Amino acid sequence: MLKPAERVSFTLQCSSNLEPLEAVWRMLEAASECSIHQTYDWCRAWTEETGAKPLIITATYASGPKTGETAFILPLNVKRSGLFKVASYIGSSYNNANYGVFSSFFLQDADADIMQEIRRQITDLPLGVDFIYLDRQPHERRGHFHPFLYWPCVENQNHAFQVSLDGGFEAVLSRGNAKRRRKKFRTSERRLDELGGYDYVRASSPEEAAELLDAFFAQKAARFEFQGIPDAFADDRIKAFFHRLAQESLSQQRKSIELYAIRLRQHDDFICAVTALSTKGADVVCQFSSIAIGNTEYASPGEMLFCLVIHDACDSGAQIFDFGIGDEQFKRSWCDIETAHYDTMIAITHLGRIGALGARLTTNLKRFVKTHPIVFRLAKAIRLWISPAQR
Numbered sequence: 001m002l003k004p005a006e007r008v009s010f011t012l013q014c015s016s017n018l019e020p021l022e023a024v025w026r027m028l029e030a031a032s033e034c035s036i037h038q039t040y041d042w043c044r045a046w047t048e049e050t051g052a053k054p055l056i057i058t059a060t061y062a063s064g065p066k067t068g069e070t071a072f073i074l075p076l077n078v079k080r081s082g083l084f085k086v087a088s089y090i091g092s093s094y095n096n097a098n099y100g101v102f103s104s105f106f107l108q109d110a111d112a113d114i115m116q117e118i119r120r121q122i123t124d125l126p127l128g129v130d131f132i133y134l135d136r137q138p139h140e141r142r143g144h145f146h147p148f149l150y151w152p153c154v155e156n157q158n159h160a161f162q163v164s165l166d167g168g169f170e171a172v173l174s175r176g177n178a179k180r181r182r183k184k185f186r187t188s189e190r191r192l193d194e195l196g197g198y199d200y201v202r203a204s205s206p207e208e209a210a211e212l213l214d215a216f217f218a219q220k221a222a223r224f225e226f227q228g229i230p231d232a233f234a235d236d237r238i239k240a241f242f243h244r245l246a247q248e249s250l251s252q253q254r255k256s257i258e259l260y261a262i263r264l265r266q267h268d269d270f271i272c273a274v275t276a277l278s279t280k281g282a283d284v285v286c287q288f289s290s291i292a293i294g295n296t297e298y299a300s301p302g303e304m305l306f307c308l309v310i311h312d313a314c315d316s317g318a319q320i321f322d323f324g325i326g327d328e329q330f331k332r333s334w335c336d337i338e339t340a341h342y343d344t345m346i347a348i349t350h351l352g353r354i355g356a357l358g359a360r361l362t363t364n365l366k367r368f369v370k371t372h373p374i375v376f377r378l379a380k381a382i383r384l385w386i387s388p389a390q391r
Helices: 019-029 040-050 104-109 112-124 169-174 178-194 206-227 236-249 301-316 329-334 350-370 373-390
Strands: 010-015 053-061 070-081 084-089 131-138 153-164 198-202 258-264 271-280 283-291 320-325 337-347
Touching: 010 112, 019 040, 019 070, 040 053, 040 070, 040 236, 070 104, 084 350, 112 337, 131 153, 131 350, 153 329, 153 350, 169 178, 169 301, 178 198, 178 301, 198 301, 206 236, 206 258, 206 271, 206 283, 236 258, 258 301, 271 301, 283 301, 301 320, 301 329, 320 329, 337 350
Parallel strands: 084 131, 283 320
Antiparallel strands: 010 053, 053 070, 070 084, 131 337, 153 320, 153 337, 198 258, 258 271, 271 283
8 A cells, every 4th residue: 555645646538449458468468467358359359249339448657656657457348238328348248257358566555545536537538338247356356456446335135266286186185085986086987988978079170169169159059948048159259259269269378268078989989968168377267068968968067067177277286266256056066265256336427326226226136036945946946937938
């Protein structure tokens, strides 16, 4: 924290153009605390493939020894939600964690007073939105408190789940029920062998990446239909976005999307489980996964696939395997870290005050439902009851 005499000031700007910021963006995103979802390649692919309208806020040091240096980049896109025009993180609905793009100097300098002044300056920018909604933000990353949580925020209804890879794969197993997990893995192998054997596949060509990703989309669509839930990946623009990341990652050291699968050797090389991972620094993040509906489910190919990719992550020297946001029993069976996320709402217009309040109340209601098992079961029952109308 800076002493009063050492206070610095900032100049804020907004733009709808990513390209002029590419060089400084790529430099700042190299920091370990920057999430894969705020990297330049992720944000550029989203805006270009989905047609989203970008709104990029940048803060630059205007005084002190770091004058002229970029303090942070806040990559947003604008969309309409009912009566409101809302700015949120680029690709937010498909992001597991949002942390902005900060300079290390700014993370050291930021405190409540600085962030309140920056908030005031943001509301004076010609943003063209009613409010800003920054969701799925961890309290801290790599020991750095999230600066945007100095602003009005509320705990998100969903937590994220990670497993520490310290000590290697055997250590990971020993922190859970190692005997049971090994037995289940052997059972899965035996059942898949009865179906003609299997291959553990990592996409290594454009054709294979496209095949595995299309298999995921098909499996997920069938699963959503079975559950009576709208398909989150139905939009062709969303599919194009992930296809682009998967293709670009083949030639990059850092993988935005890398596809892994369990494929049967017979039955026309049937793909029975798929997962997509991102790698950045010492983190491996599971972006999504699926299993096929049918007679291969009894072999638990999804759990088997996670055993294999976590084993690989340990061998690669990764420190954290992140299952992403959302509470599932299979995640809890692996994970020893649970991370709360927070949502920040900043009203820009008078109408936006109503929208920001509504967003806060909605998040609080969702968190109440999810933290009260009886209410949650009732909500799921109601959803299943009305699902025919949804479809």
